[in-house]
Amino acid sequence: MGRYRLSPLMRWLHALGVVVAYVVVTGVLFWLDLGDGGVAPAWTIVAVPFFYAVLSLLFLRRGSLARRLSWVGGACLTHVTLGLTAAAAFATLADLTTLSALAYAFARLGPAPFLTLVATPLVLAPFRGRVLSPRPAPRGDRARQRVVVTPTTPVETPVARDARRHEDPAEAATPVPAVKPSAAAPETPEWQESPESPPDDAVVRVRFERVAAQLPAAAFTLPMDRVAESLREPHWLTVPRRVVLAQLPEGAVQVHWAIVASQFPALAFAMSDVEFRGQYPNLKLTLPLDDVLRQLPPGVIPTGWTPSQIAGLEAFPAPFQPLPVPRDVPAASARPGGAAADLPPAVAAAPPRRTPPPPPAPVAPPRLAPPPPAPVAAPPRDPVAESLRSAPAAPTITPPPAPAIVTSAPPLPIPPTRVAARAPAPPREVAPEVISRDALTRLAACLAGAGTFESWSGVVESVPLVAFVAPTLPREAVTAVAARVAGLLGAAAGEQVTVRTARAAIVVSAAPTPVVVGARRPGAPVALLELRAARAAGLIGRAGEGVTPPSRALSALAVEPRVAGVAGTLEAFGDLEPAVLTDAAGVARVYVFREPGHEAERLGELALAVWDGLGRTRDADLGALVSVIFRQGRRRILVRPLAGRGTTLLAAAGPVARPGRAWREADRAAAALEAR
DSSP states (O other), X not given: OOOOSOOHHHHHHXXXXXXXXXXXXXXXXXXXXXXXXXXXXXXXXXXXHHHHHHHHHHHOTTOOHHXXXXXHHHHHHHHHHHHHHHHHHHHHHSOOOHHHHHHIIIIIBTHHHHHHXXXXXXXXXXGHHHHHOSSOOOGGGSOOXXXXXXXXXXXXXXXXXXXXXXXXXXXXXXXXXXXXXXXXXXXXXXXXXXXXXXXXXXXXXXXXXXXXXXXXXXXXXXXXXXXXHXXXXXXXXXXXXXXXXXXGGGTOOEEEHHHHGGGSOGGXXXXXXXHHHHHSTTOEEEOOHHHHHHTSOTTSSOOSOOOOOOTTGGGSOGGGSOOSSOTTXXXXXXXOHHHHHHHHHHHHTSGGGGOOSXXXXXXXXXXXXXXXXXXXXXXXXXXXXXXXXXXXXXXXXXXXXXXXXXXXXXXXXXXXXXXXXXXXXXXXXXXXXXXOHHHHHHHHHTTTTSOOOEEXXXXXXXXXXXXXXXXXXXXXXXXXXXXXXXXXXXXXXXXXXXXXXXXXXXXXXXXXXXXXXXXXXXXXOHHHHHHHHHHHXXXXXXXXXXXXXXXXXXXXXXXXXXXXXXXXXXXXXXXXXXXXXXXXXXXXXXXXXXXXTSOHHHHHHHHHXXXXXXXXXXXTTTBSEEEEXXXXXXXXXXXXXXXXXXXXXXEEEEEOSOHHHHHHHHHXXXXXXXXX
């Protein structure tokens, strides 16, 4: 990708090498007891910032005052860090107190302070380039340069270019009025002060963040923000101005990758240069015109008109041919006397074309019989006059078009009647909106960052819903499942229910209009979807009490020791009591695990109501039912089917602090019950 000055890793290794060399040298001097000069004066410490301030004038000659102060602060911090490192080395080599080690590092050991002053610039030297240009200087601090405006020729459009290739040499020799840039030159100043123009007139700078989305992220080992920092000019891409000016007449500026490739560090790529060019051979970056145009000097973009030439226009009849003289010049001054006298009648005779009946009776017989009037036809050069003389034959041809128009009128009313017959079919797909578009937009904002969804509102099975469904899921299937469980929400089952199938996760939050969020499984952030759906439902309002599940005649069976042992595996639900319920026909069986003091029958009725609504419906896109989880504050109610003959369900309820662990324990409990 082009040579790069120094990678970030090499910078840090260079700085680390200087620090290690500094510690080794000062440690040897201390061990050999060289340079113990007693207590140094206070000015040796106070003079350190002034010393680095002088160095900043040498290192940052083009830097502003704020950047120089920043460099001085970094140098002082590095100086203190080196001194602390040397003090730690002294304390390790000899049994010294902390104050004694610091005194040797900063004052008493003569060579140590001077070595620190030398080592600090060496540590910062690898980062000098980044200190000099971490980002372009503020536009207000840039030097205002003189931009000389040179007149440019009008830009030739592609249509005019093609016309010039195909036109006749005779027409090409005709002089075309040219644009005179000298008239506009006095209005434009010789130089212009613009804070938007970059200091270098040969290039155009574009912020990397404006074009980062056009680069393949998979081709880089670093995120785009880190790539922006490691550019040759951090956070900026430079493009030669000649490349921009060459494409500007087309209305867009696209820069080929080879032009900007050398500005990227080689270590930022996940592949070699050859692999990158082979995988992305036609990679181009489209530059934002609002940034590009601000950096162009005035006069580069021509404001005059461009002469247009259309090849092949001579093949059309006379009325469509261009005038032989400009429109602002009178015709009488450019034509001979005879031709000038003939031209006005031809132009004035064009309107009487609409009144052919008067001429046929008196004029037609004399002119058709005698041949002498042939000289009258001498002006055949005027097609308009010739068409007027042939008008008498027109009346015999004009009657047929009238019946054609009349006969074509009757078929027109027939298609509307047929289209109207098909119109009743679409209303079946159009569901009435139960919420305004503005409210739907506010609800969609609650799901920002949780995925990509398609918003919809309508009525499904007499239940109004607001749905946000992933594009990979069928909306009809998701809303049908949501409509069947939305009626169970309320005081009995809670304020939210999550239905998990083999391929989807559907979250329904209670509200005056329930909010439905559907996403693809596996991989969908179900916990995040539950939080965002609850937030969206809170914007709609508080839900009602809901509908109590229908009562059923359930009888309790004896709890086997195996079932009682399963209750001990559901630790995430707290202390649970097992119960086994069956319906009157003995077809359905529900294993209930609930907190002490709660009725098992209510939990069994809710589980059977869920199964009646969802258990027997299988969708090819959603898959089989996995579990249904109701949320009541911290309390969770889990219902899931078990394999076996008939209807066998597992229902567990209790306060859950760690939902993920609770669902795994429920899976193990279901496997233990299925193994009977």
